[in-house]
Amino acid sequence: MVNNIHTFQCHEDIMEEAYGWVLKFNADTPATDQDIAALKVWSARSPAHRQALKEAEDFWCEAEMLSQLAVPVAQPKPEGLGRFFSGLRGFASFLGDGGGLVMGRSQVFAAVFCLGLGVVLLSSLLPLNNSVRNGVYSTAIGEQKTLTLSDASQVQLDTHSQVQIAYEDGARVIHLLQGKAHFDVAKNPDRPFEVYAHEGLVRAVGTAFSVYLAGRDIEVLVDEGRVDLARVDLPSVAPSAAAPSSSPDAPALIDALPAARAPAGKVFLSLDRGQGAQFNRAQQVLTQLSEKELAKELAWRKGVLVFVRDPLSKVISEVGRYTHVTIEIVDPALGDMVMGGRFQVGEVGALFEVLEIGFGVQVDYLNEGHVQLRLATNE
Template identity: 35%
Template sequence: MSKISPLQNPATEQDRIDEQARAWVIRLDGESMAAEDYQQFRAWLAEGDQQRQAFKRIAELWDVLDTVMPELADSDIAAEAIETETVRGSQPWYYGLAACLLLGVMVLLSFQYSNSLETYQSNYATQIGELETVSLPDGSGISLNTKTSTNVNFDHKSRVVHLLEGEAHFDVAPDPDKPFVVYVADVAVRAVGTAFTVQLKADNSVEVTVTEGKVAMTSFEQPIAEAPDSRPPPEQGKNLGSLIEGQHMVVNQSDVSLENLPAPRIEKKLSWRQGMLSFEEDRLEDVINEVGRYTSVEIEILDPQMKDLRIDGYFPSGRLDMLLATLEGSFDIKVERLDEQSIQLSRK
């Protein structure tokens, strides 16, 4: 049976926490711990980030102690390890410790997960031309495109994100007991474990593209309130059906359209995540509207007939100059810069 080494009058608060962390690591190497002991362990972890970080750091260190023991021969950690060694069959003691540490780390992560989701709220936003990726406490991730604003609210029953503006891609960590819902305009997108993109267009239409898994779509007669207490459950809305991987839905006030997209088109739609804009036989007007999301410069097409010109290209989203140079050099378009914030396009 392993034992807990006594504290050695640590010089600092961090030393004291490290000693306690090592003591718990050693204790987890024991044959068994009572339920009360595990409660004490979780209570110690709950005291703060210093406790959780110290335990994780020392647990990771001990998990590879067999390969670094020579370098640690004179250290306090190695001395405690040797002192508390227990022979189990023909295997070194730290094989058993690794299994016990796995349990300890699982308890640690479980605590962090459940504790962080009790009342988690945050706002994430990007300015024009910015891209940002954030990690949520449940393991999900959000990639925010240019000029995007979101409000995140997690509790013990649900995970809710309100997309207030722009476009975002969601990689959802599976959790059947806590559905992941994205509210945008008058639409709710419900997922369990999947990946999808949601965009709120300038005309208040909503576009949803599923890249993995499945989502359920519902809509409401009025835009959904931002306040968490005022948001209706998704199931109370009008059922628009489900989307699976490779499907794209557009929802506006008068119509709902569904389309199956081949992989190249999905890759094109998501090229912004790599900081690129991809165009293939796109109308010039649509190209300018898309580029306009990434810059504060106003671009005007003077000749209405030019709006239907077809444009091909692959440009960094923040390089308006490259697009304009391509239009001038390859598409016989005159680019006139009126000032730093105004550009006009016409035929040469």
Template identity: 30%
Template structure:
């Protein structure tokens, strides 16, 4: 019996954990039930995620979706049917979690990119912006101010120098101020990361008012709890997406798949928990996530099952 492997998680991955527990409980022993009770008691978010997963599990929409997935394969034992249910439930759960929140943000944005899309923008002051996949962005530039808002996702800024008007970027828990430089901002799951390509950047944490100065090659992560440690010399891999690359060095496969899902306009499912902890290194083109998955399957000796808009690794 496979049990869920839990990690610190956002809403979407909590739903995935809840779904894993639903499957594990089908033939759970006493020890597994005890671990499930402990997971459930960790937080109200865990309990809410499990109730949501159970409601989707019992829905007619799930049964229909599972039947369509099962029809693509030859008849098999009960565990395969459970796998089809899990795949279908993952789709339904992710839709329920993500769509509602994203629609509200997109209404506030001037520019929105779809999953897998990048977009280059020329702002009124001469600054240039590259929006990464699944991002929402707005700006307000006039004779007195230069303000940009990253509502969701990731953006790379090449800012035109203007000593009279600092360029400010708002991204969740931080405000970034520059005169003329190049840097990237990533805002996902209430956490903001800033990586500097060249020049100087001032980052202000809203919750504490702390000001952090970053130079070329520096990066830092800030959430509602405060700022993490400044990392020097690590910005290059974090900026690789600007050139359309996904670069990772000795990273757990689970982290790599989480990043790759941002670029694939479908569903990527890891059906084997132990694969998450395998360490991988690579440099891939983001324009072809399917090829990336094929390479990852090869280097980890895993099997990749390809369906329309669905990739399953096990």
């Protein structure tokens, strides 16, 4: 079927053909010499063809990990597996028709997928039906919320966070008053999207990024497009310069805000996808994140906290943001203990369990709101 005239192919067409090759080479009968010859001709058409083939086979290979989900009904799951990871939890049977699969030897199999994430994901990612108007919006400790704005941009609030939406005709202005938020910005070059946080300003046109206000430090992370960072002079932003739009939600707060837009702050740094910056009035640190790190840093958006070789002190301070419980590390050495794992937001109990079982940490519950961690003594 290969002829010598090749019309221009778009990427999707090439990809479709690449899927076909991978399937052909993994069908019931092995590939023939003719197949191999045809593959060679196909792949010689362009580097894009070879790239697509590689991508397709990498995916097919990776998808083999699904085989670990094979669960014979009769046999119990070995205990202790994946104890460290609460990521896969709960049950959802996907095998259609409500029943198991009757296999060749009349063994009944049921593929049971554990997707504790699913519920969290759905609730946190489903945008609200109605877009929100200007005003102040906040989340309680442990709560996450997604706001859809009038221009279809989305703001996802992490735990214990607060934003003020102050859209104007010429600009989309948001003040991050507390905590952390992720912004998925609808593209509109005529109407820049500006996030003010303390003395920092993050400006975008159409992009996605998160901003975390930690005291006076501002942490910005870009997962799509590009943003500009600027500093704004708080005292010079007179509350009267431009009256904030009236907000019935929290009128008391408004007066305390740097509510007006700064006169175009001077851009001192631009961040592209995968870049992060931590800055305050005096200094800034730029970091370049790998895909892995970026996914890890943004895992909170899926209601999950991921730690990889992080010291316990960091784990505790992150997890602590989602709970009212005070967690105290009694032995200083314990704070430096390196650990990893993934936890659902707000699942402090799971963390304690992992620490006790896996890391030799003694967890003492002083009362409902106070927990102490120390190195376990022998027995």
